[in-house]
Amino acid sequence: MRTLRVLTLLSAAVLLCSAAPGLAPLTCSEGNGPAAADKAVHHINEYHDHGYKFRLHEVQGNSVEQVDGGCNVKLQLDLRETKCHTTNPKPFEDCELRRETQRAVKANCTVLMTIKDGDATITKYECDTRQVNTNSEMVRICPDCPVLLPLNDSEGLKSVHEATTEFNKNTSNQHYYVLKEVGRISSGYIMTSGMNYYAEFALVETRCPMGSRIVIEACTPLCPDRARHAFCKSSYSSENGLLSNDCDFYPAENTTALGPDEKEPDCRHHGRRPPHSHGGPPPHAYDHGHGPLHMLTTMVMALLHMLAKEDALLIVMVAPLHMLTTMVMALLHMLAKEDALLIVMVAPLHMLTTMVMAPLHMIMNMVMALLLLVARVKGHFIPYGAFIHVTDS
Incomplete structure (x- = not known):
């Protein structure tokens, strides 16, 4: 809901x-x-x-x-x-x-x-x-925790756009709000709803009155000290769309009321500038965890989602194998990443693991298809739940 x-x-x-x-x-x-x-x-x-x-x-x-x-x-x-x-x-x-x-x-x-x-x-x-x-370290600490994505991730930005559009349907606001910036985007796979995206973003109050007929994205923000801000956390499903959008409002720094004939001041400078030239913390830090293993995991999860969507018994059978193969691959990847000399030692083991795991996946898929057929014939359909999504850098 x-x-x-x-x-x-x-x-x-x-x-x-x-x-x-x-x-x-x-x-x-x-x-x-x-x-x-x-x-x-x-x-x-x-x-x-x-x-x-x-x-x-x-x-x-x-x-x-x-x-x-x-x-x-x-x-x-x-x-x-x-x-x-x-x-x-x-x-x-x-x-x-x-x-x-x-x-x-x-x-x-x-x-x-x-x-x-x-x-x-x-x-x-x-x-x-x-x-x-x-x-790689998070695989051991929390295998099913969402993974940070780049701030320009297309699906993540799509979720932010839908959440902002929904936010501006709140008629209790005096003005429309536009996106100030995206703070963080993360994603995780859930069996019941596919890939989920979790975004944190800041909105700023504009000059456009609520209900005015205008393209909201074209609205100009109020001056930083006179604008109210909202900070929102949204969740979005690739299958079900926007799931939630919770926002905090922050008051304007300058709450002085304008006179009868006064207009909002025109400000060209947004944000605070330091008296000296220096660098500062970037707004977002993420680990590039979208290599071949991440792509393979996502593809496998999508396949398992289609096969196991009707019966939770299949999820129970698949989960241990998926976690085992992912953990083995993650371990090999981390070993090779630490020292180039280890790649020579890891490569044969990696090939052997792949040769062993591939037939196992094929056998499991055949077993799952057979079980699914039997379940359909007997009419045994068990509610299914969430699946652990494990990724690696």
């Missing part, structure tokens, strides 16, 4: 009550690591206007170079991505971290800072993001 819900509007008063505490003063001593890291994370989140907010996980390095009148500090920080999008006004300290099973993302950041006369200035920072665990 499709569920389309709009969740609570976050109160500005509540958010102000949980405002972040003041930063500790910085010195040029060797023990300034925690205070310097705190300032760096605040700075990164302040000027990071896309993707998600980050929290400090560990200070991996802290070097202090004494100079005239102060010092230069170089920090190596390990950050963790939170569930708070940058449009969420909640302080990053209060944001929930993603669990490993939710495809957690880390950012390795190098931060340069100058401290003079007690005044600290961040001159540059660079961050590189990736999943905390690769897809």
